Amino acid sequence: MSDEEARLARLRERIDQIDDDLLRLISERAECARDVAEVKQEANPGEEVAFYRPEREARILSRVRERNPGPLADEEMARLFREVMSACLALEKPMTIAFLGPEGTFTQAAALKHFGHSVLSTPLAAIDDVFREVASGNAHYGVVPVENSTEGMINHTLDMFMGSALKICGEVQLRIHHHLLRRPDQDEAGITRIYSHQQSFAQCRKWLDSHWPAVERIKVSSNGEAARLASEEEGAAAIAGDMAASLYGLEPAHSNIEDRPDNTTRFLIIGTEAVxxxxxxxxxxxxxxxxxxxxxxxxxxxxxxxxxxxxxxxxxxxxxxxxxxxxxxxxxxxxxxxxxxxxxxxxxxxxxxxxxxxxxxxxxx
Missing domain, CATH: 3.30.70.260 (ACT domain)
Structure with a gap:
């Protein structure tokens, strides 16, 4: 065995040991989460128990970022802990999260970023529907867009709060990267129309005017819907993100076409309880x-x-x-x-x- 092979063998053995420790510790954390659920249920027999604590999770994630020794970036480390917490919380009680759909939208990406992938996510057709789903108790929380760094406030979301008893329970910011998506068998020269949400068209206006000034732009209800149409229609493309591309089997003809590289959307988490x-x-x-x-x-x-x-x-x-x-x-x-x-x-x-x-x-x- 060469010196390189010997060193790699020792490092891989160490990685295996660390993985075993991670398995044990994550399992211990999951057991603690189960114990927390039992304590809450015993203290509140026959009542609906709130297992998710937004302020508690925020403190944990902030602590992770502050104590992260590296070399992983603070946000990447917090994202890993976010998924561990999501899986542990699902042992207590899986949460249903309503979001502005359909599947593949940036709102779904924001919901998963905030709650992790162990929740049950429900796509709804309109912001009004998200509010109603949470108010009725069919969803524990909802996720709706409220402002974009390029285009400003989402007025529909603000107006919904005027007549709603729901409360804001959290926020999440998502960097928005738009891609011009097409089917793998669609030749770029054959694209005659582009589907997208009106906000996405606005956020990519300069790029479109420079590169595709003569192609028809068709506004639809969401980027997810735009990607679905582009996946089905000959000559169609869509402006959407990575999640929509993966969901509908599309590939980028051009990536990151937003006019501002810092393009960010803020989303609100809505629920029924004060935090x-x-x-x-x-x-x-x-x-x-x-x-x-x-x-x-x-x-x-x-x-x-x-x-x-x-x-x-x-x-x-x-x-x-x-x-x-x-x-x-x-x-x-x-x-x-x-x-x-x-x-x-x-x-x-x-x-x-x-x-x-x-x-x-x-x-x-």
Whole structure:
């Protein structure tokens, strides 16, 4: 045996030992998860027990990132732990997650990034359907897009919160890479039309204008639907992501065609229960103010006074009056923090309506 072969043999033996240790430790963690489920069920006989704790998982993933010694990147290490936690949680009770479908959309990718692959994911046709599925109890949580770094807010999602009792329980950010997809047997020169969602067309507008200015662009309900059509129709291509390409057997004719390389979409996790503090939280509210001079200043001044960081301010038409508006505000901090409570009490006293949409952990992955 050469020196190289001897060294490789020792390293492989060490890897086998480490793998055995990993198997044992993961199994021990799974047993602990089962014990947690038993303790919760014994303490709450006959009741619906909440096994998933968003703030607890956020703290674990943050701790993993902080203590990661390398050489794996922090996000990669957290992703591995995310899947371990997902599998262990499924031993307690598999969760059903509703998402804006069909399968192969970026929203499904965000759902799996946040919850792991051991959940039961249910694709739905519209954002309204996701809200209804969670409100009815048919799904434990839902995942909906709320903003894109290129195209701004998803107004439909914001408007749904006006009439819904659901709460925001978390957030996840997903880097969006768009590909021009085609069937393996489709010649690029024969492409006569491109399917995609209107947001994706907008995010790839400059690239399309430069490379495919004369090809028909057809808007459809989702990138998943665009990929499905491209897989079935001669002369068709789609703008979609990796998941859709894999699901429908397509291959990239051109990769990463988004106009901005940092193109990112933020998704919200919606559920029925309030989330305790995790230590790194955001809060979202809807505020309707009286129509008078200085109303917006009066709304925002308490945040400045208390040193609270606003991360998003949007205006939406009020459903209850013509030319009246509702402000959607995201800011750093949890509702239970004294400074945040003081600001919310002051805003509530001077506004027509204050609706607390949720305090939730900042996205870790």
């Amino acid at each position: 305790p503090p995790s230590g790194q939280d955001k809060t979202s509210i809807l505020v309707s103010t009286r129509n008078r001079p200085g109303a917006l200043y009066e709304l925002l001044e308490p945040f400045k006074r208390e040193g609270i960081d606003l991360t998003r301010l949007e205006t939406r038409p009020s459903p209850s009056a013509t030319w009246a508006y509702v402000f959607y505000i995201d800011f750093v901090g949890h509702r239970d923090a004294p400074a945040v409570r003081a600001v919310l009490d002051e805003i509530e006293a001077q506004s027509q309506e204050l609706k607390h949409l949720g305090s939730y952990p900042m996205g870790v992955l």
